[in-house]
Amino acid sequence: MIDYSAPDLTQHPPRSPRVRLGGFVHLPRLLDKARAFAAGKHGDYIYPCPMDERLFAFAGVDATAFLDAVKCGKSDTEMLAWLMEHLSPARLPHEILAWSDWLENLAPGDPRRHGNFATEIERMAPGRLDIVTTFDRLELDDYTAFGGRG
Known part of the structure; x- marks a missing residue:
């Protein structure tokens, strides 16, 4: 069973970047990565990666402050409330x-x-013509990294 309070990203990928929380795309994935990073179970996943930085830039939130809030054990709902309180600008x-x-x-x-x-698409799934966005590639990478065949 997956423990989302401290996900082990050496055993399974984080949530899809398409999953939304409070309307924010990528936020649930970011929470999974931050929680795994805090627990030392992030594997090959990077916190904060460039995609995370895009969310932080839009929200006007510091990655370290976000991680500190995550380390308090806040739920997804509590982290959404924290993010909304710290949005700059609103x-x-x-x-x-x-x-x-x-x-x-x-x-x-x-x-x-x-x-x-x-190059990455050719490595993971030769012949796939439907992988066109960064999110498409992230999902494919998550899938193939844990044994799936693209």
Whole structure:
């Protein structure tokens, strides 16, 4: 059974980046990674990674302060309340929705990142033409890292 209060990311991946909490895409995954990092069970997952930093930048929240709040044992609901209290600037629901939609559909970006993206897709799932967003690649990587075949 998975213990989401201290997930062991050497045994299973974090939640999908598409899962939302309070309208924020990636937040449940970020919580899984932060909790695993705090417990020393993050495996190959990085906290904070560039995707985490995008959420912190949008929210105006410091990664260390977020991790300190996670270490207090707060639930997902309590961490959402903490995040909402610390948003800087304050965000309206439609802003959170627009940002989440943007992040969920984000592609690699510059030519170098596109090249790395293509190399990784070829390694994990040769011939897949449906992996086009960063979230698509993260989910594929999670799947193949734990024995799935792309």
